[in-house]
Amino acid sequence: MLRLTFLMRRKQSLSREEMQRYWLEKHAPIVAGHSQALGVLRYVQAHTTEDDHSRLTGRRGDMEEPYDGVAEVWWESREAMFAATRSDEGRDVDRILREDEEHFLDLKKSVAWFNYEYPQVNPTPENIVATERSSLVKLYFPLRQLDSLSVEDAQWYWRTHHGPVIRHQAHGSGIIRYQQVHRDEPELTTSLNSSRGSEIDPYLGHAEVWMDRNSMGNPTPENKAASKRAYEDEANFIDFSRSSMFLTKEHVIVDRR
Template sequence: MLRLTFMLRRKPSMSREDMQRYWLEEHAALVAGHSRTLGMLRYVQVHTTDDEHEKLPGRRGKMEEPYDGVVEVWWESKAAMIEAVSSDDGRLVDRLLREDEEKFIDLKHSVAWFNYEYPQVNPTPENVVATERSSLLKLYFPLRQLDALTMEEAQWYWRTHHGPVIRRQAHGSGILRYQQVHRDEDQLTEALNVSRGCEVEPYLGHAEVWMDRSSMGNPTPENKLASRRAYEDEAKFIDFARSTMFLAKEHVIIDRR
């Protein structure tokens, strides 16, 4: 299954609250109305919260500013996505969406990429969602690799070494669900960013973690040890200064899986 991640920054003239309101109350209906034309299986808006995100990095030091939200879209396959968006109707819908995006998104400072998921801690069914009314939060961690590593080397280490580190201590960390989402399909990614006028370098991918707010910052010995182990292993492949981290709530607009 192919997935799109589109990290959004709001227009400078808008507050985060106003941007998220327009996105959810106006733009979501436009996407939903044309979702079958674009072949979408699932469409989710991830809205950054008003939590004190500057405290999240901890020992990771100074990181990039959090984004204001994330568009998430799933297709059955790469072929299904290409067939849908390259049709005459698909191209027309894409232009309509782009015109509306310009009303609330600072496209130049936003960035999108296509990717594939690698579940690490995953309940069955996959029904852990950080809805607005629940106490759950989704931690978003878009990351870039150290300069000494290629994309392939960093993703391999992330998947085969870091994944097991987090899985072994998930319970002590309060993790309910954890996925690695690795960037891929670079030609499609480049074409999408060019079409949207995005000038930000795409990330290596992102980690996403679901947890209950009550478990965050819980200074138990297990939590402290898990946090230290995670950081020590992250430092082997992540360039923290070119990565970011923020908390969010999910709005599931379409789910046809």
């Protein structure tokens, strides 16, 4: 399954609330209405919350500012995405979407990439959603590797070393679900960002974690120890100053799974 992650920054003339309202009420119906033409399997909007996200970084120090939201799109396969988006109808729809994005996004400061998922803590069925009315939140951690590491080396360490660290302590740290989402398809990613005028380098990928606010607000000794172990291992491959971390609430717009 192929996935697209699109980190969004709003136009300066809009507040975060205004941007998110337009995105959900105006842009989402356009995407949903054309989703079959684009071959979309699933489309989710993750809206950044009004939490004090600086409290998330802890020992990591200063990190990049949180984005205002994340658009997530899934296709059944790379081939399915190609067949739909490279048709005449698919190209017309992409133009329509891009023109509407200009109403609420600063496209130069937004960035997207294609990726593949590596589930780490994954209850079944895969139906956990951090809705507005639940106490669940979804944490995004878009990350870039240390300059001393190649993309391949950093992703390998992330999968084979860091993944087990988090899996082994998931229960003690209040994690309900955890996925690594690794950037791939470099040519497709470059083409997409070029079409939207992005000036931001794509991330190595992102970690996504679903948690309950109740466990976040009452840190236990086990939770504190787990956070320390996670940070110490992250420091082996992540450049925190070029990474970001923020909480979101999810809106499922299309789901044909």
